[in-house]
Amino acid sequence: MVTLAARLLAVLAALALATTLRFYPFGHGWPGMLLAVLLPACLLWLWRQPAAWLFYLPCLLPVLDIAPWTGWFFIEETDLLLMQTVACSYARWPHRTVPLPASGAHHQTAQPAQPAQLSQPSQLAGRLVPAARVCLWLLTLAWLAAMLRGLLPLAWPATGESGWHNYLSSYLSPLNSLRLGKAWCWALLLLPLLRRDANPDNLRRLALPGLLCGLALVSLCALWERAVFPGLSNLSSDYRITAPFSAMHTGGAALDGYLALALPFAVLWLARAHSPWRMGAALVLLALALHAALVTFSRGLYAALVVAGAVALICLLRSQSAKRPSVRYLVPGLLLMAACVLLLTLVFGTAGYRGLAAALLLLSGAFLLSTQPLPWRLLPAGAVCAVALQLAFAILWPVQDGGPGILKAPYFLMMLSCLLLIGALWRAHVHGTSNSSARQSALCVAVMAWTTMACNTAWICWHWAGAGALPMAALVIVAAGALLAHAAMRQPLWRLGRTSVGTAGAAAMLCLLAIPVSASYYAGERLTSTAGDWQGRLRHWRQALSMFQGNSTGGASAANILFGMGVGTFPATYFWHNRLDETPARLNYAEENGERYLRLSSPAYRAGYGELLRLLQRVELEPDTPYTLSLSVRRHGALPVLQMRLCQRQLLYAQQCVGVPLRLSAATLPPSWQRYSVTLDSAWLGRGHGLLRAPVQLELAVSSGRQPALIDVDKLSLRDPDGRELLANGDFSAGHNYWFFSSDHHHLPWHIKNIWLHLLIESGLCSVLAMASLLVVAGRQLWRNVAVPARQAGATATLAALCGFLMVGVFDSLLDVPRLALLFYLMLLCTLQQYQLRPCTNRQVMPASSDIGKKKG
Known part of the structure; x- marks a missing residue:
């Protein structure tokens, strides 16, 4: 009976998948083609390994979403994947996960196996x-x-x-x-x-x-x-x-x-x-x-x-x-982290991103050195040599003589000092826990590298923010030097290991990201x-x-x-x-004389102007190119205004828009269809290469003030100079296929929150x-x-x-x-x-x- 029910579920899921694929809009863009490849690949993997869905569902559920291209959001791409998973898994329902060896029980079981089971x-x-x-x-x-x-x-x-x-x-x-x-x-x-x-x-x-x-x-x-x-x-x-x-x-x-x-x-x-x-x-x-x-x-x-x-x-x-x-x-560890966060926040306030990055590198270097048995007798001489070497570099390589960015003297020397510190610590690690002269020499070089990092930290702060940043730089250097004293403790708070390095790395990244964001x-x-x-x-x-x-x-x-x-x-x-x-905006589809068209309803708010509902479709444009936009419009009354523009947009918040110079004729009684055609230049839209090219979308919206009003749209077309059509389903014969919508700022009508x-x-x-x-x-x-x-x-x-x-x-x-x-x-x-x-x-x-x-x- 269980197997029969599983087979029935598999058949129903397969029929639902086949029916959905029959109407699914795969065209208009690369996401549909990607989906057409991804679905069979997951099916083959699932057929070969029945537990494969445990990987691809958590992986694809958040990202397999191409509704802005297809216009489908009631039935999503993940639904196709789930139908396929259910159909395949229940079709092979007698199959189980790989059995465990009969020689003993698994160590993660909730209850021990009985002797008869072994x-x-x-x-x-x-x-x-x-x-x-x-x-x-x-x-x-x-x-x-x-x-x-x-x-x-x-x-x-x-x-x-x-x-x-x-x-x-x-x-x-x-x-x-x-x-x-x-x-x-x-x-x-x-x-x-x-x-x-x-x-x-x-x-x-x-x-x-x-x-x-x-x-x-x-x-x-x-x-x-x-x-x-x-x-x-x-x-x-x-x-x-x-x-x-x-x-x-x-x-x-x-x-x-x-x-x-x-x-x-x-x-x-x-x-x-x-x-x-x-x-x-x-x-x-x-x-x-x-x-x-x-x-x-x-x-x-x-x-x-x-x-x-x-x-x-x-x-x-x-x-x-x-x-x-x-x-x-x-x-003590939490208090130390809190003190470091406070100190780095103050540094960022005076020396900006560069000062924050330099201070983080200096504190990270001090953390690594504090886990090593430092040769304390050699440290003063090493530090003096490092300072002298840094002064020589500063005299021979003024900041003004450097190139752009990291090629300037303080940034380049900071990077070089970091690499030298890492190399010296690695060499000390190679020599193990021995107190050989090679290990002591490597640690001495590491201390010299860290000293030059401290000098470059002060130099970077001064170069970026002037003399006013030097007190904070000095405070960071003192705090980092205090961390070095941790190496002399009999019972250290941390040791160099997987846990400590991972925790320190995560904390450093959190500071590097969170401090600039919180200060914005x-x-x-x-x-x-x-x-x-x-x-x-x-x-x-x-x-x-x-x-x-x-x-x-x-x-x-x-x-x-x-x-x-x-x-x-x-x-x-x-x-x-x-x-x-309030009357939020809405859109729907209607038919007249066997032809389907789009009806846009404007929003109405007690306070007057309200957020518009924008109908969107992604288009591929070339910059500085003339395009021809044509459409049929039927205006119901004198109030509604049709707003159209081409914008750089991912989903919300349009940027760098080019307005469509469209002026509607006066409304007629009874309302009648009017045909419009305008030429517009794409200007900056479509600029960029590869992944850094911002997507462009055509937007339609209706506004009318405090009272709701209607505008009907049909036979929408956008053509390039060669006459190639760029819009899919511009006549709305396929309903909402390839069209999506957005409410950029007013979200309360859709969510209880x-x-x-x-x-x-x-x-x-x-x-x-x-x-x-x-x-x-x-x-x-x-x-x-x-x-x-x-x-x-x-x-x-x-x-x-x-x-x-x-x-x-x-x-x-x-x-x-x-x-x-x-x-x-x-x-x-x-x-x-x-x-x-x-x-x-x-x-x-x-x-x-x-x-x-x-x-x-």
Whole structure:
């Protein structure tokens, strides 16, 4: 019966995949072609290795998002991947993970195997914690009730095929319930696969690397977006990155929630790195992820990182491992780090980026030297020689004679001194712990190199900020010299090892990134506006609750309280029932005489002008080239104004725009179609090469003041001088295909902005209680695992990730982004698994000829 049900699920998933691919818009750009290659590659890997989905799902869930190209956001690319995964996995359901040898039990099992089981092949099989089963059943029932309340009554579209396009292109649609509810549905479908495949070994070998690869891709997307748009060093711009999360086209904190969920595992990888190369890679990944987190300028994410760090520290103190640091060493270490952060902040305030980098290098060099048995008798002579050598260089190589950048004397000599220090320490390391003359000489050279670094630090500060920066430079040199005294302590606070180097490297990168960001104009503006923004958020929550309670006479009904208004119904509820007399903009599709066209509705706000809803399509332009734009427009009344422009844009916040010189004719009665054609020059749009070329999008929006108004658009065309059409689906015959939309600044009509209020209003009190109970069970399970040395690191990272995610959820809904919600659910379900050895039948054991079997055998 179980096999038959699995086969039925596989058939249904395969039919759904085939139907979706039949209509999926693969054209118009490279992302569709990439998806067409990626899906078969994942299928082949999954067929060869049934547990492969544990890698590619955490890797691709955050980045496999090409909605800005395709226009599809109800059915996403990750849904195609999930359909394929479910179809393939359930089609081969008798296959199990590779059996363990019959000679003994696995060291990570939850319960010891019985003697009778040891005489036959066995495998790790997962089962849910008993309390979690009850919570899962309750949450599933509440989810199903809320889904039905949001979906029903589902009327068949009266306008035929255009009605279905409207259902699939607007958050006001009843099908938005399916869009948000699918995350929990996918989690339930993957739960049997989790129980089969997600044993501790597979989580370590597949899931963790997949999550780290996903984090690396997201961080690289954030780095690219910062480089292309505001600039890496431009921290005063109010530009907010979205990376690969197209769900942020109406605001939200999808990127913040993902980074809070994934960053702790980058720290986990750094803590587990056993080789210099892995440690270097972990530090690079951590630097990229921290940069992405800091340049979001999200106060909620900053708070989440603080909470995650506090949780990790508490778990570290709870750990019963023999290697845990005692409070006696931990407190001085934290105080020392705090003092260094304060000192570096003061240096940055006087000497800028260059002074901060020089001070960090000097302190890092002092940290490394402080772990070595320094030849104290030779230090004074070595220091004097180094100072004399530095003075000679300063006299013979004035700053004015240097080239640009690092070729100037202080920067070049600083770099040379760092290389000399590293080389000397490496040579001392080669000679081991012996007190040979070669080792002593190498350490003496290292001290001389560090002394020249100190001189160059002062020189860089003076060269960049003048004599006023010299007192701070002197303070840094004194503090770094005090660190050297650590080498003379009988009981040092730290030793040169994997843990100390990783911690120091992570702290240095955090300082290098966080201090400039925190001192920037925009970060200061965000922090000073916190109180006002908090009051605005409270007003929005009160309004959301009033709409929730006011949907029925006499307050909220019992059904509303228990099961909510329905999953995905908040945007429609806000549109029709908000108490601010606001009418957010909207777009839909209509038909006339067998032809489909676009209808744009302008927003209306009590205060007058409001945020526009912009229809977007990506186009490939060449700079300084004339293009011809033509379209048909029908204007309903004298108020609406059609705004069109070509802009550099990733998702939000257009830059470097070129306006379309379009003036509409006076409205007619009855409204009639008018054809327009204008020529415009692309100017600077399209400049740049390769990855540094900013994407360009065509934008359409309608404004009309305080009253909503309509404009119809059809037969939209953009052609280059050769007559080649650059727009896809310009006649809207395929509905929303290749067209996306964005609300750059006004985000409240689409989000409740709190994860618990989101659950209460859309899914009811039953969902809130079931989710809270599930989180309590998961937290208790993780807290117990923290006390087990073999599980302490993984449990700490997972608990910190979940707490950070929930902290971001205080300020945003998060669960209204299906991909992010699914990742959260999968992490939660993995936490609730327990594993024990079970005997394998012959049908459950994979063929001995498989590659995995060979690897294990």
